[in-house]
Amino acid sequence: MTEFRAQAGMGRVVRGRVLAAQDGFSARYDLDRTKGVFSRPAHKLAGQSYVDKVLVLDTAKGGVATAWMLHDMRARGVVPAALVLNSVNPILVQGAALADFTMVVGFNGDITTLLRTGDVVEIDPAGPDGPVVRVVQRA
């Protein structure tokens, strides 16, 4: 089974289908959080649903609102299954901490090309050998 080790992780073990792009992530800038879709016209995932997807993106973008918004998205059930990122800013860490949300960050290589949209993955943020993303099924 192909697996990718991450430098840092938090949250619970989750399994889900990947939605990947070489683009950033900001809940305020990029999402229609009522409809559960990427709404920023310039985003590479514009128009696509993020709900229950494992979002595989490059880095955190934008401002501080995501620290609250992940928590509210989770409470309303209009939320990704997890975030898998090359790098992160403090806001996403703070948001994931408040929301008890699964997020893993930092790989040996560009994770947005190592994983593809449609892959099914299992994420273990607190595995015995560190955070890991396992590919269960390739697209």
Added chain:
Amino acid sequence: MKLTDEERAMLAGEAGRARRIALEHQLKVGNFLGAADMVPVTQAHVMADTESLGEAGIAWLEALAALPAAERRVRVPTITDPRGTDFERAHDLRQQDWMLALERRAIAAFQALGVLMTDTCINYQTIMPPVRGEHVAYGDTGVVIYSNSVLGARSNFEGGPSAVSAGLTGRTPRYGYHLSEMRRATLHIAVDWTPRRLDEWGALGALVGRTAGNYWTVPVISGLDRVPGSDALKHFGAAAASFGSLALFHMVGVTPEAERLADVFDPKQPPTARFGEADVRALQASYTGDGDDVDLVVFSAPQLSLVEMDGLASLCDGRRFKVPVLAITSPQIKPDADRMGLTARIEATGAMVLSGMCFYQSYAREMAEANGWRRLATNSAKLVNIIGGYGYAPRLASMAACLDAAESGRLA
């Protein structure tokens, strides 16, 4: 993370539940980001508009607010970023009662925690600017980048829950821009043209932010032919933070940690990027709106200083606008603008002066639907970067050009 005796006691609940919850949150964040310990802070600043908080965030605040008074009061001065409304003008904006009800609940909770409701994103111009080397926990990207870069203070982006936590514990995890070694520049950007207008400063900040690309990159900018003022650096920094998620920049000969390039960067390395007037114009032109027609003009993000309000009033005299114009300032500036007659001169045109909110933090999608707004003109590069996701088609132009558009209905 290494904790002091006081922090261990807090974690054990000896200072009450609120401080235990706050410190637990801070340890999750600090451990993830590799903090060695905590650093005491002198101020906290909380971003908490209710569109971001949602029902769940308000319930989180209300749970803290319901604790005994001795347990729940913040330990360091803690202030707030803009709210999601100006209660006096909410009806004019066609905001809904449920939005105002959420705002009132959030305000009541914050007041129970001892938070000062300043409702501003320009506290560095109006409340108590931090000084060089002062560790703070600020929660608005524009506030953080200005305070770090222009004033030499030390803060990371502290989102709402983390800023509330810092207020309660009086400290924050020591990582990122609290550390001297993280404040050296990692990227040199040379410019051969110095902006004059605020929209141009914002556009240059946007280019710098895009080039730098992520939170941990620190650009140093060289080549400016004059020292920008506070409003110019406000727009530059807000745009750099918005487009690049940047928290710190240096400007050679301008910002306090970079008297010379060599203070923050190896001067033998060539610049990574060079920008001139053509690049700024191209950035501005890339925001095409949807044709020349304009539904709405907004001056916001960041809130307007008294000097910006004065400039706006001068451009408004003797005119009547057929397109709605919103000018948004802070609750600290608004009384001065009223007293000096600036508000009356601006509003004589049909424009609205709003206080204590920010356009994109105030249910922008719902306001668009209720008012039929889509084609928006502004002089804020930060706002054009954000507002597309809320369904608007933005244009970036000078304040004067935006007001011409408000008069004619078209921005050529």
